[in-house]
Structure formats: C-alpha cells, structure tokens
Amino acid sequence: xxxxxxxxxxxxxxxxxxxxxxxxxxxxxxxxxxxxxxxxxxxxxxxxxxxxxxxxxxxxxxxxxxxxxxxxxxxxxxxxxxxxxxxxxxxxxxxxxxxxxxxxxxxxxxxxxxxxxxxxxxxxxxxxxxxxxxxxxxxxxxxxxxxxxxxxxxxxxxxxxxxxxxxxxxxxxxxxxxxxxxxxxxxxxxxxxxxxxxxxxxxxxxxxxxxxxxxxxxxxxxxxxxxxxxxxxxxxxxxxxxxxxxxxxxxxxxxxxxxxxxxxxxxxxxxxxxxxxxxxxxxxxxxxxxxxxx
Numbered sequence: 365x366x367x368x369x370x371x372x373x374x375x376x377x378x379x380x381x382x383x384x385x386x387x388x389x390x391x392x393x394x395x396x397x398x399x400x401x402x403x404x405x406x407x408x409x410x411x412x413x414x415x416x417x418x419x420x421x422x423x424x425x426x427x428x429x430x431x432x433x434x435x436x437x438x439x440x441x442x443x444x445x446x447x448x449x450x451x452x453x454x455x456x457x458x459x460x461x462x463x464x465x466x467x468x469x470x471x472x473x474x475x476x477x478x479x480x481x482x483x484x485x486x487x488x489x490x491x492x493x494x495x496x497x498x499x500x501x502x503x504x505x506x507x508x509x510x511x512x513x514x515x516x517x518x519x520x521x522x523x524x525x526x527x528x529x530x531x532x533x534x535x536x537x538x539x540x541x542x543x544x545x546x547x548x549x550x551x552x553x554x555x556x557x558x559x560x561x562x563x564x565x566x567x568x569x570x571x572x573x574x575x576x577x578x579x580x581x582x583x584x585x586x587x588x589x590x591x592x593x594x595x596x597x598x599x600x601x602x603x604x605x606x607x608x609x610x611x612x613x614x615x616x617x618x619x620x621x622x623x624x625x626x627x628x629x630x631x632x633x634x635x636x637x638x639x640x641x642x643x644x645x646x647x648x649x650x651x652x653x654x655x656x657x658x
Contacts, residue, residue, distance in 0.1 A: 412603050416544050417556045419605035423447045423529045425486040426548040427456050427510070427597055428493075431463045432481045439463055442551035444598035445486060445510065446607070447526045448638075448647045452512035454486055455634070456597035457612050458501045461508050484510055489554050502637045505582040505629055506612040509641070529599055531631050531649045532606035537564035537585055545591075545611050545628075547598030559589025565630060584627045585609050591626030600628040606650060610634060 424446045431439040441463075445456035463480040484496040494512045501508035515524040541561040546554055563586035585600070591614040600609035609628035638647060 412542070413544060413556060413558055416601055416603065416605050417546065420446075420529060420544075420546055420599070420601055421489045421554060421556075423527050424546040424554055424599065425454060425488055426551065426554065427454070427460055427496075428485045428487065429461050429463075430483040432483070439480070442548060443594055443596045444545075444547035444554075444611070446546075446597075446599040447528045448531075449528050449645050450525045451646075452515075452524070452526050453499070453645050453647070454496065454510040454512065455599075455610060456508050456510060457506045457610070458508040459506055459612075460597050461498055461510065462501060486510065486512060499643060500641050505633050505637060507610065507629065507634060507637050509638075509645075528648055529601075529605075529607045531635060531647060532602055532604070532608045533631060533635070533649045534651070535602065535604075535606075535608070537561055537608060537630065539564060542603060543587070543608065544601045545595060545598045546601070547592075547595035547611065549592035549594040551594055557590045557595070559587045559591075559626070562586045562588040562625065583630055583633050584612075585630050587611075587626040587628060588624060589626065590624065595626070607631060 424444070427441075427443045427445040429441040429443075430437045431441070441460055443456060443460035445454045445460075447453070448455050461482065461484060463482070482498070484498060485493050486496050487493045494515060496510040496512050499509045499511050512526070516522070517524045539561060541564075543559050543561060545557050545559065547557065549555060549557075565583055566586060567583055568581040585608075587600075591611060593614075595611050596613070598611045599607045600611055602608045609630045611626060611628045613627045615625040615627070635647075635649070638645065
C-alpha cells in the first residue's frame, strides 16, 4: 500500500513539474514573451515612444557575426535586426553579415570579392541567444536575411515560433513624420531612438571625379535623429508599431560637418527583395492577415 501511494505521489509531482516547465518555458529558451498592444488613440498618459517600444521590443534582436579565415576569427560585427516571420526569419543589413577578403590578406576589404565564412547569432531583449544561418542577401540594396536555427519548444517537442513585426504598406512616408528605431548601438543592448523623416524618398547617385553618374543607388529615406554605429539593420517603426523601413547608414561629418542624419531603406524596396528570394517566406503586411505573405 505504501509503495502504491509513493508511486502516486511521484506521478503527481511529475505532472506538476511538466506543467510548471511548460508555463515557464521562457526560462528554457522562450525569447517571445506575450506582448500587450496598446491603441495610441485610447491612451492619454502614456508616451507614444514607450508604446512603440512595448509593442516592438520582443521582435528586435542584436545580430552578432564572427568572420573567419582559415577557421580563425579575424573580424566581428555587432549590429541590429528584427524578426519578420513566425518561423524565425530575421531581416538585417548586408554590410552587417557579409565581409570580403583579398587572396593575400586576412584583413576584410570592401574591394575584394570573396565572401568570408562566418558564424551568426541573434540575441533577444531578454538576452537569450540563438545561432542563425545566412539565407540570402540583396546585391543592390543593403538587405540580408538570416534564419534562426531550429529550436524545440522545451519541454515540448514542437518547433519554437516567434512574433514578427508587420510591414507598413498603407501609409506613405511624409516630411516631418515621427519614427523610431530599436537597435544595438555600440553593442550595448537594444535601445530605442526617436527620429523624424527629413526626406521621404531619394535615390542617391554615385558620381565619378568628372561628375558623371556611374551608379544609381536604391531608394532611401533620410532621417533626422540619433543613429549610431550598431543601429544598422534595425527596423524603422511608425507610431502604429509597424515597420516602414530598415536603418542602414548614418552620414558622418567628415566632409561637410553634417551630423545627426541617417538613412533607411523603405518598405517597398524590402518587400521587392523578399518577393524575389528563391525561399518563399510568410512575412506580414498591413492590413494584418492570417500570416500569409502579401
């Protein structure tokens, strides 16, 4: 009788333990805490910036890349990115995850054409880190896509899902529009920055020494605000917590004493690239659907 009672107690304790682990799966790799979306039209005492951050932070990541030559790490990069699908595809900048080297040197070079091998990982706001794989990159616009390596939803066996940000396709960009980015400046962790659109759309042109146009760049949005090293790859987010671009550069004051100006790639350019990929992914756009790609 005592033996049967002991078995029953152990069985009950085992069930309680499994249920507890399931409820607390965030301690075992769940970087996707539930998010409370707030309607900015119904809030009087909460700032828009805090609402945007609360609605977006769980989908943003730090992107860490370790570039190797002959199995030796010769360069590292710490930048930003954000989740765009439930199965873990992450958008970032090409220059954050691709490095090249010349045949006679281990030093990365922008003029070389041989990609360096690399190890990638992404770190969520709760500091849980996952390895990732480079899926594809754009040869024209500064865009690249990673995918988080498959993770089981311990203690269950189902594959982990993520909360993606939604691309804005209904609201056009305009002068003076308030926007935000969540990024990883100087690898200090995910931070929120508030900016304003200084120029909605422009196509920068590269010219030679004789002022002849040699290349038309991709469409860009000019930003007036605080962009720092490491913000590259972070989402540009509007007041409705939707992605209206991806930050890719800041304009330094090395030539014309220009400071506080950055650039992002608009949603139209991003979606054009995503739709051209050989791997079809289920990103979300406005109006928000059941998760199917537009």
